[in-house]
Amino acid sequence: MTMTTWTTCFALLLMAVELGQPSHAFAPIAIAVNRQTTPRHSQSQHQLKHQLKHQSMVGSQSNSKTRSTQLQMVSYEALMEKIPAQAVIKAADSAPNRKVTASDISASAGVSLSQARKDLTALASLTKGDIAVSNDGELIYSFPDNINAVLSSNSAKFKAMETYNSAKPLLFYALRVSFGAVLLASLAAIFSTIFFISQSSSSSDDNRRRDDRGFGGGGGMSPFGRGGFGYGIWGPSPFDFFYYRPYYGYYSTVPSERQDPDEMGFLESTFSYIFGDGNPNQAIEEKRLTLAANMIRNNNGAVTAEQLAPFCDDAPKPDMGDETAYVDERFVLPIVTQLSGEPQVTEEGDIVYIFPDLQVSAASPSSSYLPPPNTFATTLKRAGLGKDASAAEINTLLRINGISTQGALEKKDLIQLLEKALPPPTRAQEAEVMVDDPTVLQEQEYQFSLAPDNNRFLAAGLGVVNLLGALYLGGQLNAYAMYGVKLPAAFGVVQSLYPLLFAYAVLFNVIPVVRSFWIKKQNGQIQERNQRRRLWQTALSSGMGKVNRKLLSAKKLGTKMKKLGSKDIYFDTSNPIEDVELKKQESALDDFDKLLGK
Numbered sequence: 301m302t303m304t305t306w307t308t309c310f311a312l313l314l315m316a317v318e319l320g321q322p323s324h325a326f327a328p329i330a331i332a333v334n335r336q337t338t339p340r341h342s343q344s345q346h347q348l349k350h351q352l353k354h355q356s357m358v359g360s361q362s363n364s365k366t367r368s369t370q371l372q373m374v375s376y377e378a379l380m381e382k383i384p385a386q387a388v389i390k391a392a393d394s395a396p397n398r399k400v401t402a403s404d405i406s407a408s409a410g411v412s413l414s415q416a417r418k419d420l421t422a423l424a425s426l427t428k429g430d431i432a433v434s435n436d437g438e439l440i441y442s443f444p445d446n447i448n449a450v451l452s453s454n455s456a457k458f459k460a461m462e463t464y465n466s467a468k469p470l471l472f473y474a475l476r477v478s479f480g481a482v483l484l485a486s487l488a489a490i491f492s493t494i495f496f497i498s499q500s501s502s503s504s505d506d507n508r509r510r511d512d513r514g515f516g517g518g519g520g521m522s523p524f525g526r527g528g529f530g531y532g533i534w535g536p537s538p539f540d541f542f543y544y545r546p547y548y549g550y551y552s553t554v555p556s557e558r559q560d561p562d563e564m565g566f567l568e569s570t571f572s573y574i575f576g577d578g579n580p581n582q583a584i585e586e587k588r589l590t591l592a593a594n595m596i597r598n599n600n601g602a603v604t605a606e607q608l609a610p611f612c613d614d615a616p617k618p619d620m621g622d623e624t625a626y627v628d629e630r631f632v633l634p635i636v637t638q639l640s641g642e643p644q645v646t647e648e649g650d651i652v653y654i655f656p657d658l659q660v661s662a663a664s665p666s667s668s669y670l671p672p673p674n675t676f677a678t679t680l681k682r683a684g685l686g687k688d689a690s691a692a693e694i695n696t697l698l699r700i701n702g703i704s705t706q707g708a709l710e711k712k713d714l715i716q717l718l719e720k721a722l723p724p725p726t727r728a729q730e731a732e733v734m735v736d737d738p739t740v741l742q743e744q745e746y747q748f749s750l751a752p753d754n755n756r757f758l759a760a761g762l763g764v765v766n767l768l769g770a771l772y773l774g775g776q777l778n779a780y781a782m783y784g785v786k787l788p789a790a791f792g793v794v795q796s797l798y799p800l801l802f803a804y805a806v807l808f809n810v811i812p813v814v815r816s817f818w819i820k821k822q823n824g825q826i827q828e829r830n831q832r833r834r835l836w837q838t839a840l841s842s843g844m845g846k847v848n849r850k851l852l853s854a855k856k857l858g859t860k861m862k863k864l865g866s867k868d869i870y871f872d873t874s875n876p877i878e879d880v881e882l883k884k885q886e887s888a889l890d891d892f893d894k895l896l897g898k
Contacts, residue, residue: 383458384419384426385411387586389447392423398443399662401864406658407593410586412638413657423447426455432872434864440662442874479574480567483762483808486801490769493787493794497776566758569751573759574811576819580744581826588741592635593658595739600858601659602652604850605629608636609836610740617832618839646853660862678736679719694718734830740837743826746819748812763808770805774798 387409392400394408405416420441424431427450432440444450452459564572592611596603605627609615614631629651636643641653677687685693691711698705698714703721708714734742749756777798780787787795794801840847870887 382422383455383461384423385409385415387411388416388419389423389451392420392441392443393447396663398445398447400441400443401438401660401662403593403658403660404663406639407590407597410583410588410590410593412589413640414638423451426451426458428454430872430874432869432874434868435870436868438660438864440864440869473568476571477565477567480565480570480759482804483570483759483766486804487762487766487769489794489797490766490773490801490805493791494769494773494776496787496791497773497780564751564755566755569749569755570759572749572751573756573763574808576746576748576815577750580746584741584743589635589638591738591741593639596639596655596658597861599854600860601655602854602858603655604650604652604847604854605632606836606840606847606850607854608632608653610833610840611635612741612833613829615832615836618835644857646850646857648849648853650850650853652850652854652857654857656859659859660864662864678725679715679722682722682725683718734834740833742830742833745823745826748816748819760812763805767805767809770798770802774802 388405388411391405391409392398395404400420402413402416402420405411405420406413409416411419417439420439421431423429423443424441427443427447429444430442432442434440448462452462588611592608595607595611599607606618609618609631612631612635616627616631618627632653635641636653639655640657641655644652644654646652680687680689680694683694683697685697691714694711694714695705695708698717698721701721703717705714705717708717734740735744751759777795780795786792
C-alpha cells in the first residue's frame with residue numbers, strides 16, 4: 301500500500317479508538333482502501349474522504365445513542381426504590397428475632413408481596429443483613445438490631461431522609477402558621493392604607509374649610525370620630541375592628557379565655573379553616589392489604605370473594621334474598637393480584653382463591669395475626685380515661701359514680717361494667733369503633749376543620765372583613781389611579797401589590813366554600829362504600845346456603861401455616877462456605893441412604 305493508504309488506515313484506527321467502536325466496525329472501509337492502488341485509482345481521494353466522513357458520521361450517531369443510553373438520568377421513582385418503604389423497615393424492626401419472610405412483611409406492613417421482596421432485598425443490602433434459603437426455595441431475611449441506626453450509618457441518603465422527616469413537622473407547622481400571619485398582615489396593610497387615605501382626605505377637607513371661612517381651630521370633627529377611630533359621622537370603621545379587638549383565643553391574656561395548650565392556636569387554625577387537615581384515609585391501601593392478608597392467614601390461605609368483599613371498594617351490594625344471583629367477582633382482583641393469589645374452581649363450580657405464598661412465615665405459628673378490636677380503648681375514652689388506664693383507676697371511677705364492682709375480678713370485667721353504665725355511644729363514637737374493627741375496612745369521613753370552633757369562626761370572620769376591606773380599598777385606589785397619584789412610602793407598596801391582596805382575600809373565602817361542597821360529596825361516597833362493606837360482613841356472618849357452601853369448600857383447600865426454622869435452611873449467607881459444602885455432602889449422603897433403603 302502507498303503512504304496515503306497507510307495514512308488513511310491509521311486515521312481509521314484512531315477514529316475507532318476515539319469513538320469507542322471496535323476496529324472491525326471499520327473493516328469494510330479498510331478493505332476498500334486496501335484495494336485502492338495508485339495505478340488503478342478509479343475514485344478520487346475526495347470521494348474516499350467523503351465515504352470515510354459518512355462512515356464516521358454513522359458511527360458517531362450510533363455511539364451517541366449508546367452514550368445517551370448509558371448516561372441516561374435515573375428517574376426519581378427509580379432512585380427512591382433503593383430505599384425501602386418506612387412501613388417495611390418498621391415491620392422488619394419489630395419482627396421477633398429480626399427474622400422475616402416476604403409474606404410476614406406483606407401482612408404487617410400492608411404492601412404487595414412483590415414490593416415486600418424488593419424492599420427486603422434492598423434492606424438486607426443496606427444493613428449487611430443475611431439471607432437464608434429454605435429447602436423449598438423460600439427466602440428468610442435476618443437483620444441486625446436497631447435497623448434505623450444501622451441504615452443511618454450505612455446510607456447517607458437514608459440519614460438525609462431521617463433528618464428531613466425529623467424537621468418536617470416543624471417546617472409544616474411554620475407553613476400552617478404563616479397563613480394566619482399572612483391574614484393579619486393583609487388586614488394591617490389594607491386597613492392602614494384605608495386609614496391613611498381617609499386621614500389625608502379629612503385633612504384636605506379641613507384645610508379647604510379653613511381657607512373658605514378664614515379661621516383655623518382644632519375643633520373640627522373627624523369622619524372617624526375623636527382620634528381618628530371609633531364611631532364618627534360616617535359610622536364604625538373596619539379599621540376599628542382590627543385594632544380594638546386584638547385578644548382572641550390563643551392570644552388572650554385573660555386566663556379564662558386562653559385556649560387549651562393541646563388545641564390549635566389561631567394562626568394554625570387559619571390554615572385548617574382554609575385547606576383542612578389532610579386526608580384521614582391516606583394509608584387506606586396499606587390498611588386494606590394488612591387486614592386482607594391477616595384474614596387470609598387466619599383462614600389457612602384459602603378464601604372466597606365474599607370473605608374479601610368487606611375489604612374492597614367496588615364490591616356490589618349483596619343480594620340477601622336471592623342466593624342464586626350471579627356475583628361478578630372482579631372486585632377482588634386488586635387484592636388477589638397484590639398478594640399473589642390463585643383462583644381455583646371447586647367441584648360445585650365455585651371459585652376459591654388460594655394464597656400459598658402467604659402461608660410461609662418465620663414467626664411463631666401460634667401468634668395471632670389479626671389485631672383485636674380496640675373496643676376497650678373506645679370505652680375508656682368515652683368515660684374520660686386514658687387508653688392505658690389501670691384497673692384501680694377504673695374501679696375508682698365506678699365507685700365514685702355509685703356503681704358496685706362486686707364480682708369484677710379482672711380489668712376486662714371492670715370495663716364491661718363501665719360499658720353498661722355509660723350512655724349509648726354517639727354516631728361519631730360508633731364510627732370510631734367500626735374503624736378499629738379488623739374484620740371490615742372502614743374509611744373515616746373528612747372533617748371540614750379540626751380547629752377549635754372559636755378559632756375557626758374568628759378566621760372566617762376576619763376573612764370576610766379582609767375581603768370587604770379589599771373591596772373598599774380597591775374603590776379608593778381606582779380614584780387615585782385616574783389621576784396617576786402614587787401613594788408615599790409603604791402605602792405605595794400596598795398600592796402596587798393590591799391585585800395580590802385582593803386575590804388572596806377572594807381565595808381565602810372561596811376555597812373553604814368550594815371545599816365544603818367537595819367534602820360533602822366525598823363523605824357521601826365514603827358512607828356508601830362503608831355501608832356496602834358492612835352489608836357483606838353481615839351476609840358473611842349470616843351463613844346463607846351458597847355462602848356457607850363456598851366457605852366449606854375454601855376450608856377444604858386451606859393449608860396450615862408453615863414456619864421456617866433452622867432445620868429447613870439449605871443455605872445461609874451467615875455461614876462459612878465450608879459449612880455449606882459439608883451440609884451439601886451430608887444431604888447427598890442422606891438421599892443416597894434413602895435410595896438404598898428402598
